[in-house]
Amino acid sequence: MQLKNHVEWALHCCSVLAALPEDERIPAKLLAELHGIPREYLSKALQALSSAGIISGTLGPTGGYKLARAPGRITFLDIVEAVEGKGRTFVCTEIRDNMPCAEKPPAKGKTRRPCAVARVMYDADKAWRSHLQSVTLADLAKTVEKEVPLRVLKGNAEWLAAKRNA
């Protein structure tokens, strides 16, 4: 079981967008080139982020993407769920119903308490999501700023600016 690499791409792209001056934008093409990842395929991830309301895209030349709200109000969970879906990592297929002496499955429309096995897995899933929800893009930016050499940060920012004005 593995998250798709859309997740990694989306997180890194959002990290870049979080460092962007207000009212500036970066087109998908540049985000792809910056990270050395396939442009067309990255677009799908960005579109997912956009339709989830995390980033906002504008058309036309000078168009591109920017964060749709403040970095402090975007969590890792928001991004992961936008790209990966909100479905749980463990899916219960109710194999208890297949046992020779099983309780009757609930009537259509009615629900039943999940089985004990599923509940443990769901709780673990919840712990995972809970941690992702506790970290925002603002937190990430603070960490990056602290541990990535200024030379690297400035270098990449300048590369972006140069490309956008070319």
Added chain:
Amino acid sequence: MQLKNHVEWALHCCSVLAALPEDERIPAKLLAELHGIPREYLSKALQALSSAGIISGTLGPTGGYKLARAPGRITFLDIVEAVEGKGRTFVCTEIRDNMPCAEKPPAKGKTRRPCAVARVMYDADKAWRSHLQSVTLADLAKTVEKEVPLRVLKGNAEWLAAKRNA
């Protein structure tokens, strides 16, 4: 992203084995029939559990599987990792190295601190595993005993006994 259903099967099979009297065994064939799942494919999951030292299989007629140690010493994490692998759900492909102005990747043999994005994902992964590790098969058995009707429990046990003596 979704766990394979080997995980669900393995957990339910271990749950059944945990309720088994000491020194009794259940063959893969019966475990599959009991849960209504494909026998040959379930075997792969059981073999994974076996080679991880969670269950132990014996050959020959009257052979089959039993837990390799006490239910209180087998955690959900043990089972999940046995069938799903110990690999992390998030894999970092180090796309930071692709940036135009990147730090040099470490020399072969040397390591580097994972990037800030990866660390958050790793911590979430750790939270997930930590919860799975906190629940044992003994805990599960206690819950099952409390909430599954006695009629169902006895019915399935009798079905098993009858099949094994047939």
Added chain:
DNA sequence: CTTATTACGGATATTTATTATCCGTATTTA
């Protein structure tokens, strides 16, 4: 000793998910 039953492991097929590309449309700036 023979036979039936079992775990185990290798090989292979089938199905589904992920990864990736291509292209047409609508929108916007210059």
Added chain:
DNA sequence: TAAATACGGATAATAAATATCCGTAATAAG
């Protein structure tokens, strides 16, 4: 009007999950 962009649909390529088959070795029972 032309160039650049996001967006969405369609499709292809690759990898992973799901499933089956079969040969081998071990073991209990007749």
